[in-house]
Amino acid sequence: MHLFTPFECRDVTARNRVMVSPMCQYSCEDEDGLATDWHLVHLGSRATGGAGIVMTEATAVEPRGRISPQDLGIWSDEHAEALRPITEYIESQGATSAIQLAHAGRKASAFRPSDGGGPVHGDSGWTPVGPTDEPWPYDEPLETEGLDAEGIEDIEQNFVDAAIRAVDVGFDIIELHAAHGYLLHEFLSPVTNTREDEYGGSFENRTRLVKEIVADVRDVIPEGMPLFVRVSATDWFPDRESWTVEDSTELAGELQSLGVDLVDVSAGAIHPDQQVPSTGPHYQVPYAEQVAESGIPVGTVGAITTPEGADEIIRNGRADLAILGREHLRDPYFAVHAAQELGRDGPVPRQYHRAF
Numbered sequence: 001m002h003l004f005t006p007f008e009c010r011d012v013t014a015r016n017r018v019m020v021s022p023m024c025q026y027s028c029e030d031e032d033g034l035a036t037d038w039h040l041v042h043l044g045s046r047a048t049g050g051a052g053i054v055m056t057e058a059t060a061v062e063p064r065g066r067i068s069p070q071d072l073g074i075w076s077d078e079h080a081e082a083l084r085p086i087t088e089y090i091e092s093q094g095a096t097s098a099i100q101l102a103h104a105g106r107k108a109s110a111f112r113p114s115d116g117g118g119p120v121h122g123d124s125g126w127t128p129v130g131p132t133d134e135p136w137p138y139d140e141p142l143e144t145e146g147l148d149a150e151g152i153e154d155i156e157q158n159f160v161d162a163a164i165r166a167v168d169v170g171f172d173i174i175e176l177h178a179a180h181g182y183l184l185h186e187f188l189s190p191v192t193n194t195r196e197d198e199y200g201g202s203f204e205n206r207t208r209l210v211k212e213i214v215a216d217v218r219d220v221i222p223e224g225m226p227l228f229v230r231v232s233a234t235d236w237f238p239d240r241e242s243w244t245v246e247d248s249t250e251l252a253g254e255l256q257s258l259g260v261d262l263v264d265v266s267a268g269a270i271h272p273d274q275q276v277p278s279t280g281p282h283y284q285v286p287y288a289e290q291v292a293e294s295g296i297p298v299g300t301v302g303a304i305t306t307p308e309g310a311d312e313i314i315r316n317g318r319a320d321l322a323i324l325g326r327e328h329l330r331d332p333y334f335a336v337h338a339a340q341e342l343g344r345d346g347p348v349p350r351q352y353h354r355a356f
Contacts, residue, residue, distance in 0.1 A: 003311040003322060004344040007052060009261050009297075011224025012172050014052035014096040015347060017314050018335045021301050021325035022100040022175070022230075024057045026070040026112035031124070033060060033073025035082040043086050046328055047095035050335030050347045053321070054095050056083070058102035058177050061158040064126055065103035065183070068112040074101070075158065080165035087170035094347055098173035099166045100230065101159055101217075105183030106130035106144050106192070129155075131186050131193040131200065137272060152199065155183070156213055163217045167225065174221060175228035176213060180269040184210050188251070189235055189243040189270050207251055211258060218259035228299070229255055230264035233287035236274040243270065245290050253294035262297045264323060282309060288319045299323045307338035 007014040020043070027038040039056070047054045060066040060073040073079045083099070090097040104110075108128040109120045119125065119142045128135070128144045129151065135141035147155065159176070166174055178184035186192040187209045193200050199208050210229070218227055231251070235242035252263045265288040268274050277283065284302035292298045299321035304310050310322035328334055339346025340356070348356045 001314060001317070002344070003307070003314050003342065004339060004346075005314070007321060009173075009226040011222075012096060012226050015094055016050070016052035016335060017321050018051045018310065018338065019053040019098075019299060019321045019323045020046045020051045020055055020328050021323045022055045022057050022177070023325050023329065024067060024071065024112075026068050026114065028070045028072055031069040033063065033066065033071065033075070033079055035072060035079075035086060039072065039083075040086050040089060044089045044093070045332040047090040047093035048349055049328075049331075049333035050339065051095055051328070052335070053098050053173065054090050055098035055100055055173075055175060056086075058100050058104075058182070059162070061101055061103055061162040062155075064108055064129060065105075065158070066108060067104040067182075068110050069120065069124060070112050071104075074099070074162045074165055077165065080169045083171075084169040087172075091170065093349070096172045097170065098175060098228070099171045100175045100177050101162050101166070102177035103155060103158070103183040104128070105181075105186045106134070106136045107181055109142055130183065131195055134192070134194070152209065156209070156216055159213045160216045160220055164220050167221055173226045173228060174217065175230055175264060176210070176217065177230050178210050179230045179232040179264075179266045181232070181271065184213070185232055185243075185270060188231075188247070190241045191235055191237060191243070191270050203247065203250070207254070210251070211254060214255055214258045214260055226261040227259060228262045228264050229260050230266060231291075232269060233265050233267045233284070233291060235270045236268045236276055237271070238275060245287055248287070249291050249294050252291050252296045252298075256294065256296040260296065262299055262320065263291055264299045264301065264321075265291050265319075266301050279303060281305065282313065285313060285318050292319070301325060307334075307341040310338065311342055
């Protein structure tokens with residue numbers, strides 16, 4: 001097996017094992033969450049560029065679930081229809097389309113990085129929600145609402161409705177975002193989840209929301225449609241009770257029994273005080289290897305920048321997908337160039353044959 005071995009999962013076959021990581025574009029206009037020409041060109045060019053799986057940025061399942069006012073959403077049929085041209089174009093290029101369904105939780109209502117980051121107060125912002133009313137620790141925190149039982153039920157329904165819309169507009173794969181300090185990760189981690197009800201305390205309780213959403217989404221999408229979950233394998237909090245690689249491995253096994261097909265393994269971002277280790281090439285691959293001990297297929301992300309490095313990960317069985325983010329920003333045609341360097345047949349568009 002190598003980087004250009006097709007990836008078969010349920011009824012979907014991706015042409016290779018290169019996946020475009022979900023990356024926020026902060027490019028919706030008028031704070032409406034609708035996909036624009038930017039999203040079509042951004043995602044479409046990576047499909048033309050040879051990637052096997054092209055995944056959208058974190059796509060909010062409700063307006064409060066956006067990280068920034070310019071984030072992509074899928075909380076209505078109008079939002080879904082705005083995404084249809086993207087799925088159609090990705091398919092036309094021979095790639096597999098995927099969408100990451102997300103809720104930002106207490107990290108919502110933030111200025112996009114190009115506008116300086118930090119909380120959006122006033123009329124342009126909104127009240128974030130989380131496992132408790134403890135806000136993200138900005139210098140001037142936003143008032144945050146702790147979800148009650150009814151609020152949790154609404155969140156679960158929002159994920160289900162978003163999944164149904166994603167199927168309707170032609171996405172091939174759905175991923176649930178349970179990483180990077182956003183809402184589902186906030187429920188998983190004891191750093192942020194101090195609830196004392198059935199959704200807090202024990203490992204079983206803290207993982208309940210993720211597992212309920214997984215089960216509900218699996219019930220409403222086609223049996224042949226793959227379902228992924230992205231996790232932060234560790235909180236990077238070695239000196240206090242936190243979410244660990246061992247927790248992620250245990251959860252991964254439970255998710256597989258609920259119908260999850262692959263765990264997309266990232267790390268960190270639950271709290272600004274995290275202690276990030278060295279971030280050299282492939283620094284998160286060992287986390288993916290450990291999560292894979294549960295028996296579930298895994299994808300790995302983080303500082304994968306070369307064809308040889310991505311191929312090594314797959315060839316040596318360290319992960320099933322090589323997920324590239326920033327390198328795809330630098331080179332939309334990474335997969336075409338990788339195929340050339342590795343001596344494989346690459347999916348060069350006929351319009352570009354003269355250049356290759």
